[in-house]
Amino acid sequence: MSAALLVRIGDEVVGRLWLDARKRFCFQYDEHWLERSRIPLSLSLPLRRAPYLDDESHPFFANLLPEEKIRAVIARNLGLSLHNDYGLLERIGGDCAGALSLLSESHPQKVEESFYRKVSRDELNSLLDELPKRPFLAGEKGMRLSLAGAQKKLPIYYDGEGYSLGYGIAPSNYIIKPAIETLDGTVENEAFCSALAKAVGLDVPFSFIHQHQGKKVFVIERYDRIPITGGIKRLHQEDFCQALQVPPEYKYEAEGGPSLATSFDLVRKVSSRSGKDLLSLLNWVIFIYLIGNSDAHGKNLSLLLLPSGPRLAPFYDLLSTRIYSHYGLTAQLAMKIGGESDPGVIRKEHWEKFATEVGIKPRLVLTQVVELAQRNQIARMQLFKGAFAPYRCDALCRMMELMAEQEEKAVRRLT
Numbered sequence: 001m002s003a004a005l006l007v008r009i010g011d012e013v014v015g016r017l018w019l020d021a022r023k024r025f026c027f028q029y030d031e032h033w034l035e036r037s038r039i040p041l042s043l044s045l046p047l048r049r050a051p052y053l054d055d056e057s058h059p060f061f062a063n064l065l066p067e068e069k070i071r072a073v074i075a076r077n078l079g080l081s082l083h084n085d086y087g088l089l090e091r092i093g094g095d096c097a098g099a100l101s102l103l104s105e106s107h108p109q110k111v112e113e114s115f116y117r118k119v120s121r122d123e124l125n126s127l128l129d130e131l132p133k134r135p136f137l138a139g140e141k142g143m144r145l146s147l148a149g150a151q152k153k154l155p156i157y158y159d160g161e162g163y164s165l166g167y168g169i170a171p172s173n174y175i176i177k178p179a180i181e182t183l184d185g186t187v188e189n190e191a192f193c194s195a196l197a198k199a200v201g202l203d204v205p206f207s208f209i210h211q212h213q214g215k216k217v218f219v220i221e222r223y224d225r226i227p228i229t230g231g232i233k234r235l236h237q238e239d240f241c242q243a244l245q246v247p248p249e250y251k252y253e254a255e256g257g258p259s260l261a262t263s264f265d266l267v268r269k270v271s272s273r274s275g276k277d278l279l280s281l282l283n284w285v286i287f288i289y290l291i292g293n294s295d296a297h298g299k300n301l302s303l304l305l306l307p308s309g310p311r312l313a314p315f316y317d318l319l320s321t322r323i324y325s326h327y328g329l330t331a332q333l334a335m336k337i338g339g340e341s342d343p344g345v346i347r348k349e350h351w352e353k354f355a356t357e358v359g360i361k362p363r364l365v366l367t368q369v370v371e372l373a374q375r376n377q378i379a380r381m382q383l384f385k386g387a388f389a390p391y392r393c394d395a396l397c398r399m400m401e402l403m404a405e406q407e408e409k410a411v412r413r414l415t
Helices: 031-036 054-062 068-078 085-092 121-130 186-199 260-270 273-290 323-328 349-357 363-383 395-413
Strands: 007-009 012-019 025-029 100-104 115-119 154-158 162-166 176-180 207-213 215-221 223-227 233-234 238-239 301-307 308-311
Touching: 007 085, 012 031, 012 085, 012 121, 025 031, 025 054, 031 054, 031 085, 054 085, 054 186, 054 207, 085 100, 085 162, 115 121, 121 176, 121 207, 121 215, 176 186, 186 207, 186 215, 186 273, 186 395, 233 238, 260 301, 260 308, 260 349, 273 308, 273 363, 273 395, 363 395
Parallel strands: none
Antiparallel strands: 007 012, 007 100, 012 025, 115 162, 154 162, 154 176, 176 215, 207 215, 223 233, 238 301, 301 308
């Protein structure tokens, strides 16, 4: 039987995770954590002494792991079953999203065994070339990285000048996302959408395009890391699927995952600054509609679980997916707006129905849609002619056309 895993937030043990005799997940809070802290591991796992059994605890931990092809490659490389969540957490759970790290109770990672190793730009290119065969560099001694999602990523430490790999429990502070091989211009796409989001007032992390010897990658700062004297502090966070106890395979609304109504309800109930966060979430919904992001699901939204209380995390994974319809990607929205998943037919009545569903005054929603569409139009033209002029490509041109169409529809149909 596998050894129990110590579940840690930062340097403190939160509890223990183990498998029972029937290979079911069991999690129990550490007594010292219960006495000293008010922060739960998850909003779906409130602080209590009794253990949380499989159906209660498994969704949270499963959502820490990569998905789809990346998961399959990692499992094969590590000699594990594809569906062995516990084994994967044991092998790659050293640096997860947020402040979490999972360490074997029988062989806990020592601080002195954690370190950074600088990598040159040439070596970084080589590491990125290896990702399809070795996602997260799984299997390399001392490398225990895990991030959720289906896209290839490399957690990295970036000091403003160069890059380093973290070993053991040394935290990363940036994420590198290479181009998606099957789609064109995804690096420029995500970089442009992130810059546009910041320009129109959404809370998004700092990001940039790194280019070396013809290879372009999207680099984004981790909002769940903050610099402190002598190092980096991890911030605890969880995505909406974790907070709502939804397994990752059901992240889409059509499969029972979070809807916009449940997402707004979650923020309204738990956020320590609910008024500000509800308006931010509204602007996110409008923005993903305007940029044509049809793949915005419950795992693309997160909460920071801080001592001062939960609050909405900055936005991430901002990508215009509708420009890839000729590749077979669906245009249907992952979360419906006013009961409608086809963005092309959304009109005033859908936005009004959406407003009623999420508990916001319809007039405010309609006003925000029009105002954000107008701000979007100005900001994207400035970016396209300015900072992104060196990165113009077919994908960016298609995005400009799609966004112009979305902005025009929004203003015409609502005014």
